[in-house]
Amino acid sequence: MTRDALRAIPPINDLLESPAALALAERTSREFARARARAVAGALRAEIAAGQLELEPAAVAAEAARRLEAEGRDTFDDGSGGTDDRLRRVVNATGVVLHTNLGRAPLSRRALEAVVEVAGGYLNLEYDLASGGRGRRDAHGEGMLCELLGCEAAVVANNNAAAVMLVLNTLAAGGEVIVSRGELVEIGGGFRVPEVLERAGCTLREVGTTNRTRASDYEGAISERTRLLLRVHPSNYRIVGFTERPTVAELAGVARRHGLPLVDDLGSGCLVDMRPAGLDEVRAGAALAEGVDLATFSGDKLLGGPQAGIVAGRADLVERVRRNPLMRALRVDKMVYAALDATLRSYCEGRAWEDVPSLRMLAAPAAEVRARADALVARLAVGAEPGLLRASVEDGVSVPGAGSAPGSEIATALVALEHVRLGSTEVEARLRANRPPVIARIERDRVVLDLRTVAAEDEAALEAALAALAGA
Numbered sequence: 001m002t003r004d005a006l007r008a009i010p011p012i013n014d015l016l017e018s019p020a021a022l023a024l025a026e027r028t029s030r031e032f033a034r035a036r037a038r039a040v041a042g043a044l045r046a047e048i049a050a051g052q053l054e055l056e057p058a059a060v061a062a063e064a065a066r067r068l069e070a071e072g073r074d075t076f077d078d079g080s081g082g083t084d085d086r087l088r089r090v091v092n093a094t095g096v097v098l099h100t101n102l103g104r105a106p107l108s109r110r111a112l113e114a115v116v117e118v119a120g121g122y123l124n125l126e127y128d129l130a131s132g133g134r135g136r137r138d139a140h141g142e143g144m145l146c147e148l149l150g151c152e153a154a155v156v157a158n159n160n161a162a163a164v165m166l167v168l169n170t171l172a173a174g175g176e177v178i179v180s181r182g183e184l185v186e187i188g189g190g191f192r193v194p195e196v197l198e199r200a201g202c203t204l205r206e207v208g209t210t211n212r213t214r215a216s217d218y219e220g221a222i223s224e225r226t227r228l229l230l231r232v233h234p235s236n237y238r239i240v241g242f243t244e245r246p247t248v249a250e251l252a253g254v255a256r257r258h259g260l261p262l263v264d265d266l267g268s269g270c271l272v273d274m275r276p277a278g279l280d281e282v283r284a285g286a287a288l289a290e291g292v293d294l295a296t297f298s299g300d301k302l303l304g305g306p307q308a309g310i311v312a313g314r315a316d317l318v319e320r321v322r323r324n325p326l327m328r329a330l331r332v333d334k335m336v337y338a339a340l341d342a343t344l345r346s347y348c349e350g351r352a353w354e355d356v357p358s359l360r361m362l363a364a365p366a367a368e369v370r371a372r373a374d375a376l377v378a379r380l381a382v383g384a385e386p387g388l389l390r391a392s393v394e395d396g397v398s399v400p401g402a403g404s405a406p407g408s409e410i411a412t413a414l415v416a417l418e419h420v421r422l423g424s425t426e427v428e429a430r431l432r433a434n435r436p437p438v439i440a441r442i443e444r445d446r447v448v449l450d451l452r453t454v455a456a457e458d459e460a461a462l463e464a465a466l467a468a469l470a471g472a
């Protein structure tokens with residue numbers, strides 16, 4: 001029976017001749033219709049073989065046609081298996097505020113509105129409204145960055161990896177760059193300082209040791225081949241114990257004595273004192289004030305804006321970076337400028353802690369998270385099948401994430417889930433399969449949810465997902 005049903009699945013070429021496929025091809029493309037016909041046939045085969053679908057052989061072709069007919073209407077949410085690469089909003093209940101896999105910083109309302117306002121129409125991206133002629137694209141955001149950081153110039157690239165690449169390639173291609181052995185980091189996603197240096201056309205000159213490097217180590221390595229001194233924020237690890245690292249001021253002294261630029265890859269662009277969130281991170285403005293010639297940092301880590309890489313510092317050096325032909329390949333899109341501009345405006349108006357979601361999340365006191373967790377657990381108890389899903393609130397920790405403050409933990413409250421029938425991995429998987437997906441962590445064999453990273457507007461969806469579990 002199963003074998004006959006499998007044999008009755010029409011060949012792709014026959015399926016493509018069906019009215020449904022022809023109509024789909026007309027509205028989309030022949031290639032697309034073929035791809036969807038393959039997907040429908042594959043799903044039918046899998047379901048029949050697994051015994052999930054029982055069909056008379058004579059009914060199989062009609063079922064295939066019915067599914068192809070539906071294709072045109074709801075192409076991607078058809079549950080026909082395969083990889084689902086559609087971007088969707090997810091509920092981040094992991095407590096990792098700047099979760100690289102979940103898109104890092106959520107944008108502020110103002111940033112979103114700015115994107116909608118400019119991107120839905122035309123804008124003065126490269127147009128000078130005063131003269132009516134061509135304007136500069138690479139100057140957007142520069143004024144605010146300079147005021148916020150106290151520097152002469154700034155330019156925005158696609159991300160911080162691009163910013164570092166641009167700076168190294170501009171200032172040091174064909175020459176040597178001195179880096180401490182304690183800072184030859186791999187950030188993740190393939191960003192390894194030695195490899196980036198090489199690709200930028202520079203030669204790495206390592207100095208010091210993993211745990212101890214002194215200013216004199218840099219000084220001793222300087223030769224006529226040296227082009228710059230590079231400091232790198234060890235974003236995702238910490239060296240503790242018998243350690244030594246020169247201060248920025250000491251390194252700046254060495255750089256100045258030899259007429260070399262000091263570049264600091266700060267990683268996460270921290271524009272304000274982060275102590276209100278309990279984090280001890282160097283402000284970009286402070287690094288520049290201490291003598292860094294060029295600082296590079298991300299727009300979507302502690303800054304809390306869109307993916308971007310900012311190069312800020314001395315005007316002559318920034319100008320050289322701007323003129324690098326690579327800039328054309330690594331520049332940002334109008335939507336990024338709009339979102340960054342609006343985010344920086346929040347900083348300029350002293351409203352960053354209120355406006356920027358990631359800053360708000362980082363600074364939320366544990367008591368506030370606990371109050372939300374208690375309320376959620378109380379709401380779940382109402383109407384839940386008694387005893388199937390137990391939810392309780394306990395102490396735990398959230399983390400900043402994205403290597404933005406290594407080793408930092410933020411006290412939080414967690415909702416711990418225990419299901420009578422389902423194990424923790426099954427509970428985690430069901431939450432992930434929810435629409436919208438809820439991303440949780442497993443701790444001590446229980447699924448835990450950290451409301452610190454769950455936006456208020458996502459709480460209803462989270463509650464519905466939990467209610468479904470409680471009825472499972």
Ligand SMILES: *Cc1c(COP(=O)(O)O)cnc(C)c1O
Binds near residue numbers: 265268308309403
């Ligand atoms: C995160 C990070 C980068 C890469 O930044 P992206 O914006 O992700 O490209 C580079 N250097 C350091 C020190 C970092 O922490």
